[in-house]
Amino acid sequence: MEPIPLLDLAALHAEIRDELQETLLRVADSGRYVLGEEVSALEEEIAAYSGARFGVACASGSDALYLALRALGIGPGDRVVTSPFTFFATAGAVSRAGATPVFADIDPATFNLDAARLDEALKRYAPVRAVIPVHLYGGSADMDPILESARAHGCAVIEDGAQAIGAEYKGRRINALGAAGCLSFFPSKNLGALGEGGMVLTNDAGLAETLRLLRVHGSRDKYRHELIGINSRLDALQAALLRVKFRHLDGWTARRQRNAARYRELLGGGDLPVALPEPAPYQSRHVFHQFVIRCAERDRLRAYLAEHGVGTEVYYPIPLHLQPCYRDLGYREGELPESERAAREVLALPVHPALRPGEIERVAGLIAAFYGRR
Ligand SMILES: Cc1ncc(COP(=O)(O)O)c(C=O)c1O
Incomplete structure (x- = not known):
């Protein structure tokens, strides 16, 4: 009997081999490999798909979370509540930003943050600067009560939608419901690159601008640094391949x-x-x-x-x-x-x-x- 793997990316890519091959060669021949038109086009397409005004691509979903936290000014001394039942990157990004993760338990029916437990944590650990609900396995967290609690406690909501591109909450696309939403293009994701990638989605023009700065070492003009950012750029090749896969x-x-x-x-x-x-x-x-x-x-x-x-x-x-x-x-x-x-x-x-x-x-x-x- 043939094995049945958990995931078979080679079989999936075989379905669109010609499109991928044409794209690989086109970008290889273009001489432009980091950010650029392919990345901007992908940002526009994914933002429109997610009902967000802006998309800012970066090097991974982990960086998307980190950049979103930094762009919101979250850092040392701040607390951020999230789910303990998620991939490590969700809380790792909080620690990397210098803040402290606080965990609230999940709703066993959906595996996502339980809004009542979140509310308790927001009271117990006040002040909390942000909440990161995770849309685990492709199903949305219960966003209305989460947004309401966050608003009442004056904290920002960053959605971790790494596993849930295109998912909807009460008919609304996730990742544009709070201050920012984060995607991963890790190969195994529903929309996966042939390597690493990520994106932050937001409706806030100022936040998008800060994110664009932070992903290039805080530099708008060459060799002049307004903020201490990181190098977290998306390759043109990954963006172009993602645009092919996005059509499917x-x-x-x-x-x-x-x-x-x-x-x-x-x-x-x-x-x-x-x-x-x-x-x-x-x-x-x-x-x-x-x-x-x-x-x-x-x-x-x-x-x-x-x-x-x-x-x-x-x-x-x-x-x-x-x-x-x-x-x-x-x-x-x-x-x-x-x-x-x-x-x-x-x-x-x-x-x-x-x-x-x-x-x-x-x-x-x-x-x-x-x-x-x-
Ligand atoms: C829920 C969740 N958050 C964050 C990430 C981090 O994404 P990446 O692997 O692209 O850094 C992942 C994926 O690995 C994830 O599943």
Whole structure:
């Protein structure tokens, strides 16, 4: 039996090989490789797609978060509340900016910041300068109460939409709902480069201008530095390749959504002791960056699927408040129980758009067999 990898980028790129090849050669021949017209065009296209006025491309999603924090003036002595159940970069960016991350627990139904827990954290840790809700796995966080709490406590909202390009909250695109939204173009993302990349989206012209400065060492005029920034530019080649892939994004998202629906048909019905992802009513467009089930015997199921050639992954096995590098923050095990339980129970199944006919049926059949149901 052919293996079923968690992600198959080579198969996806094979579908658009001619377009990619033409673009690679065109940019190679152009003699212009950093920022420039391809990057500006990508910024405009992604901003329009996200309902934001401005897009500022940079070198990674991690840098997008860092630059957004810096552009908002967040630094040493400031606190920023976020989810402990996310990729490390979300909190890492806060620390890199010199600020302190504070964690509020998640809603177990969506794996995203629980608005009530956030509100408690904003009171307990006041003053807090910013909140970073994460739209994990491609489904939006519950933004209205999050925006409301943030407004009441006078703090900015930076969306971490790295996993959720094109996702919608109550019919509105994410990443333009707060002060800034951050995207990652890491290859495995729904819109991934053939290398690294990221972007900050914002409706604020002044913030966009500061972001553009910060990504080039704070320099508007050559060798004159107004701010202490970093080098976080996007390559023209990555921008051009992303523009090619962007033309296919909605089609690929539709395939992800169909794959997710097929899993639910095959695994739903309550026969199996497995919880399936069910978008909340406010998650009006879930883009299924991941299809994540949860079950008590996660590690044994994962090993069984691996034995049968099915790739899976655990996003994420250690919540951020329990990471060794954050020991000094003083969190204890048991303090954020929903994040800790999710870390023990979640398992991502292959849901990518290049899955072949019959593969979801095979994965679902193996899960049923693991539980002795077939
Ligand atoms: C939720 C989240 N935030 C931030 C990032 C950081 O993005 P990048 O890997 O492009 O630096 C990622 C992706 O890796 C992510 O999944």
